[in-house]
Amino acid sequence: MRSYSIQEINEVINGEIYGTTSHNITATEQLEKATSSEISFIGNKKYEKHWCTSNASIAVVNEDISIEPGENRAFIKVKNADLAMSQILALFALPTPIFHTNIHKTATVDETAIIGEGVKIGAGCYVGPKVEIGANTTLYPNVTVLDECIIGENTTIWSGTVIRERCHIGHDCIIHPNATIGADGFGFRPCAQNGLVKIPQIGNVVIGNRVEIGANTCVDRGKFSSTIIGDGCKIDNLVQIGHNSKLGKFCIMAGNSGLAGSVTLGNGVIIGGSASIKDHTSIGDGAVIGAGSGVTGDVPAGKTMLGYPAVEARDALKQWAILKRMVCSSKK
Template sequence: APNAVIGNGSKIGANCTIMSSVTIGENVKIGANCVLFPGVCIYNDCEIGDNVRIHANSVVGSDGFGYAHTKEGKHIKIYHNGKVVLENDVEVGANTTIDRAVFGQTRIKQGTKIDNLVQIGHNCNIGEYSIIVSQAGISGSTTTGRNVVLGGQSGSAGHLHIGDFTQIGARGAISKSLPAFGKFSGHPLLPIQDWLKLQALLKKMLKKK
């Protein structure tokens, strides 16, 4: 669109569509056949592969939420010098934010689909073909294997690993690393069969009252 802004040194591949009010920072690399919907903001130095779609008002590459804390209780900003990399065939929903790394990169691997209103913290690494549903939040330096599913409003603490093909139910609270091929739900997080049994027991206890 005529009012899109493209920073110095940025490169955009063939057959891309850059819509109204998109802002692309300096030294950004965007592959072929990408669509950036209105209001998308890509910060400096980020890299986007081929066939990527980023929906309206999403932000890729903003600073992570990182501060050093003094004895007096002041919060001193930590500069984030890394970047975000979105690999081929990634889709990012509207109003989603993906933070840049402190050092190195935050990486979303090939084929991952991210819903609206998702927060991905700095230095995260999301495995291939994962699904992250609306309002999920992933704290900094958490990594996932491939084909992980995070249900709506689920969240993780930082510096964890979620194994390949593991699924987390809606509002699941991930407080420790999880093995591959697991299915979990609840808060505190339980294997889904245990969580269902717990709900049934609680229901029976309420009926007895």
């Protein structure tokens, strides 16, 4: 069991210690569940009220905290408690699953594949012809990488992921279990003789560096050209990204959200959970789409959109206030 004094923890996050405690810390936990040997966090003043009933001996807190730690308890004040929390969690993180051999005997690796130094390939994996995998990348058991894919260095691909032919994945990426990269886009057209005719999807997917893609997320290949995920994007679980969509750098998409085909996101766009974006729509840099919203037209840079169909946040809030007054009046 790992154990750290408050001074050792503060060496990692470089905060300012208020109060004293004799307790060493062996784990992290939320305020309500923490014991005296666990460290917790207060990232917002509204959670101050929970400190008096918590058993945590140490909390990492924002600088604007207005309460005192109390007897044999201490705070470490930092500018951003959430960011400091990520550093402390790394201290207590358990090791990832162990590979006894770099390439498991049950993995199938085509003889034309180029495998970098330190690559680990787990049981039941398939690596197809002319695949290139960069140094120190890990494929956990039962990953499929089809023909001519290129995967960068230090990337982790978890079990069940399928990467279809000719797709490219950058360096330092994380692809979580059962994601599908490069499945056919949803392309069909009515035909008098045959009902619905499938349109071939002959493009690929290009994923930048330091991208993280959640479990069971699907990124469709382009009908032609590429579906593109820019550097630093973070995609949650159960997200759909349609064919020929293009995400700029550092975009965030929360769970159950979706882009139809040929959507363009600028840099730093945030898409809330269960939001949906119409095909051939452009969303400008830094725009925010609220959870559950439905975007049917282009969104300028920096705008926040809410509702279904989505409108500017201030207009949506006015509409909701009027509707609430109407409902209250009807009940009188």
